[in-house]
Amino acid sequence: MSGFVHGLGYGAVIVTVLMTVTAFSLWFERKMAARMQSRLGPTMVGPAGILQPIADVLKLLQKEDIVPLKADAVLFNLAPPVAVVCAIGVAAAVPFSPKVVAADLDVGVLYVLAIGAVTVLPVFSAGWASNNKLALLGGMRAVAQSVSYEVPLVLAALVPVILSGSMRIGAIVQFQSDHHWFVLWPFFLGIPAFVIFVLAMLAEANRIPFDIPEAESELVAGVTTEYTGMKFALFYMAEYVHTLVASALAAALFLGGWDGGPFPPGLHWMVLKTFLLFAGLYWIRWTLLRFRSDQLMRLCWWYLVPSSIALVAAAGVWVVFVG
Amino acid sequence: MRTVQVTRRVDPHLNIDRYDPEAELMLLHFGPQHPSTHGVFRMDLTLDGELVVKAVPHVGFLHRAVEKLCESLAYVQITPIVDKNDYVAPMTNEQALNMAFEKLLNLEVPRRARWMRSLFAELQRIASHLLWLGTFALDLGGALGGGSTVFIYCFRERELVLDLFEEVTGARFHYNTHTIGGNRHDLPAGWSAKVHAALNVIDSRLGEYERMTLHNKIFVVRTQGVGVLDAELALELGITGPILRACGVDHDLRRDAPFHAYDEVPVKPVIATGGDCLARAQVRLGEIRESIRLVRAMVDNVPSGAINSGKPIKVPVQTKIPPGQAYVAIETPRGELGTYVISDGSQFPYRLKIRPPSLHALSALPYILPGATVSDAVAILGSLDPIMGEVDR
Numbered sequence: 001m002s003g004f005v006h007g008l009g010y011g012a013v014i015v016t017v018l019m020t021v022t023a024f025s026l027w028f029e030r031k032m033a034a035r036m037q038s039r040l041g042p043t044m045v046g047p048a049g050i051l052q053p054i055a056d057v058l059k060l061l062q063k064e065d066i067v068p069l070k071a072d073a074v075l076f077n078l079a080p081p082v083a084v085v086c087a088i089g090v091a092a093a094v095p096f097s098p099k100v101v102a103a104d105l106d107v108g109v110l111y112v113l114a115i116g117a118v119t120v121l122p123v124f125s126a127g128w129a130s131n132n133k134l135a136l137l138g139g140m141r142a143v144a145q146s147v148s149y150e151v152p153l154v155l156a157a158l159v160p161v162i163l164s165g166s167m168r169i170g171a172i173v174q175f176q177s178d179h180h181w182f183v184l185w186p187f188f189l190g191i192p193a194f195v196i197f198v199l200a201m202l203a204e205a206n207r208i209p210f211d212i213p214e215a216e217s218e219l220v221a222g223v224t225t226e227y228t229g230m231k232f233a234l235f236y237m238a239e240y241v242h243t244l245v246a247s248a249l250a251a252a253l254f255l256g257g258w259d260g261g262p263f264p265p266g267l268h269w270m271v272l273k274t275f276l277l278f279a280g281l282y283w284i285r286w287t288l289l290r291f292r293s294d295q296l297m298r299l300c301w302w303y304l305v306p307s308s309i310a311l312v313a314a315a316g317v318w319v320v321f322v323g
Numbered sequence: 324m325r326t327v328q329v330t331r332r333v334d335p336h337l338n339i340d341r342y343d344p345e346a347e348l349m350l351l352h353f354g355p356q357h358p359s360t361h362g363v364f365r366m367d368l369t370l371d372g373e374l375v376v377k378a379v380p381h382v383g384f385l386h387r388a389v390e391k392l393c394e395s396l397a398y399v400q401i402t403p404i405v406d407k408n409d410y411v412a413p414m415t416n417e418q419a420l421n422m423a424f425e426k427l428l429n430l431e432v433p434r435r436a437r438w439m440r441s442l443f444a445e446l447q448r449i450a451s452h453l454l455w456l457g458t459f460a461l462d463l464g465g466a467l468g469g470g471s472t473v474f475i476y477c478f479r480e481r482e483l484v485l486d487l488f489e490e491v492t493g494a495r496f497h498y499n500t501h502t503i504g505g506n507r508h509d510l511p512a513g514w515s516a517k518v519h520a521a522l523n524v525i526d527s528r529l530g531e532y533e534r535m536t537l538h539n540k541i542f543v544v545r546t547q548g549v550g551v552l553d554a555e556l557a558l559e560l561g562i563t564g565p566i567l568r569a570c571g572v573d574h575d576l577r578r579d580a581p582f583h584a585y586d587e588v589p590v591k592p593v594i595a596t597g598g599d600c601l602a603r604a605q606v607r608l609g610e611i612r613e614s615i616r617l618v619r620a621m622v623d624n625v626p627s628g629a630i631n632s633g634k635p636i637k638v639p640v641q642t643k644i645p646p647g648q649a650y651v652a653i654e655t656p657r658g659e660l661g662t663y664v665i666s667d668g669s670q671f672p673y674r675l676k677i678r679p680p681s682l683h684a685l686s687a688l689p690y691i692l693p694g695a696t697v698s699d700a701v702a703i704l705g706s707l708d709p710i711m712g713e714v715d716r
Contacts, residue, residue: 033472211468212698218697286468290468295545
């Protein structure tokens with residue numbers, strides 16, 4: 001019972017904190033993008049425009065909630081909340097410190113990847129239920145992309161699992177804390193696995209250069225074309241939460257999580273690493289152009305999948321003969 | 324002009340090699356309210372999944388009956404109307420129009436005015452190609468991503484050119500500065516120093532844009548071999564300008580039929596051979612550099628003298644042009660912009676026909692879109708640089 005209460009309490013805290021952080025990561029991204037583009041970004045709402053996300057949400061709340069006449073109303077309305085729930089569900093098993101974790105599952109890595117994989121369902125159902133050709137094209141692209149990139153993502157996540165011998169994310173971090181971060185040693189396994197994981201993660205979260213499902217210059221807004229107001233906002237929230245949680249996951253699996261190297265460990269290290277990764281992803285986003293669908297598939301099946309299989313095999317050999 | 328022997332006819336409905344005849348096709352109305360149609364342009368795309376099977380372009384959403392309107396306007400009143408045709412390089416419209424009137428009037432334009440027209444034309448080319456590069460990157464990279472970064476950088480530099488025009492004409496965009504027989508506004512004192520300063524900034528940043536686009540791996544894989552247009556088809560469709568030069572055809576009116584001051588300032592046309600979107604980007608970026616070179620060569624050597632040969636007219640609206648007809652074509656940033664005017668001797672033109680290069684560029688779409696994906700369709704449309712204002716008129 002106490003475990004249940006503990007999980008509930010930390011879960012509530014993490015969801016609250018995550019939602020707040022997501023809202024302000026939006027401001028952070030807009031400021032960062034603006035600086036990269038020699039603009040100012042939001043300046044009017046609050047000091048340095050920091051209250052801009054709140055203003056945005058208030059604006060979206062006032063918008064008319066439109067369900068297209070020929071849309072599948074149930075699926076159409078269900079898709080945005082499911083998307084957010086899936087994205088937040090991943091956060092449950094990510095340990096931010098030895099104590100700050102909602103549920104440090106024995107099969108944490110498996111759970112995280114499984115819930116992460118479900119996020120394609122709301123996206124596809126949104127594309128299908130909108131009864132809009134552009135949304136359907138976006139949904140098609142989303143399914144093809146997410147299912148393909150699931151493979152290198154899982155294989156890359158297997159490398160730390162094999163190296164540490166545990167599927168519990170807390171144990172993986174503890175292992176790195178006791179030995180080395182996986183990107184430092186064995187770096188020839190850790191760094192490629194980290195890179196593949198981040199690439200697949202970008203594709204899973206539909207970020208540039210892999211944001212083909214929404215591709216606003218091609219598909220207007222992809223699956224979100226028909227959505228208005230808060231439902232539209234929920235999709236965006238899901239995307240940002242997904243990116244944020246995935247950054248945290250990458251930090252935990254490869255960058256030693258809460259371990260601070262020579263400094264005492266703590267929650268702040270995890271937060272710092274997550275935000276650095278997050279900022280890195282947005283740096284990529286505002287710099288690169290977009291791939292085409294088939295080029296994305298080629299990148300996945302010709303390069304990422306074979307190399308991640310080789311990495312998993314190499315990790316096994318390493319553990320048996322060296323580690 | 325050389326003549327072209329047409330040997331091959333491309334059927335837009337059969338030019339597909341990857342199309343599965345059993346597949347269920349989807350008709351997608353692409354535009355006119357679509358972020359990537361560069362204004363109000365619509366295509367009916369027949370899709371097999373992501374693959375375009377057939378493309379039918381529709382124009383006319385921005386039709387303003389400019390040519391008909393001109394028939395009831397005095398000659399001096401037409402200039403500000405045609406400004407709005409090619410609204411990315413507005414001054415080129417004025418130049419072609421007034422050159423046609425001058426040809427009918429047998430009017431000799433002063434040398435200073437001709438040099439100024441050349442100078443303005445090249446500055447317009449820089450601004451227009453910068454805007455194209457920005458919007459093309461937007462097509463490839465999205466409004467929420469790297470594309471918008473290139474877009475805003477390009478607009479930042481375009482502002483510098485617009486500032487120069489503002490200095491001369493008082494307007495940033497629709498200038499109304501060319502008149503029959505010359506120019507309306509003279510170059511202000513100290514203008515050439517500002518031109519040099521602006522060009523130095525643009526020149527120093529061009530390398531960065533090339534790194535972000537032409538030398539960017541993602542840009543190259545998105546554009547190489549996409550929308551290949553062969554020279555023969557391009558000539559058959561009457562395509563001119565950078566698109567034709569990207570097909571390897573060495574054709575540039577500035578050199579082949581010099582107007583303005585181009586007979587005194589030789590132009591080196593920029594040629595590429597791929598015929599694809601990448602080649603078009605290479606040509607346009609090369610032309611920015613060439614235009615910078617031309618402006619630098621011209622701006623300090625503008626001859627002194629009058630800027631208008633027109634004898635003082637008491638009531639300009641009553642300017643009459645002797646009966647006859649004339650066709651004048653100039654090389655704008657988009658290709659050959661022609662103005663054909665028939666006069667019946669009254670104070671209004673009997674007929675005014677404008678030949679916009681963008682319309683001919685769009686006519687290539689049914690031939691080069693089938694076989695491409697939806698993503699490619701956006702890239703191809705962007706690479707043609709259509710300006711709907713002059714397509715529909």
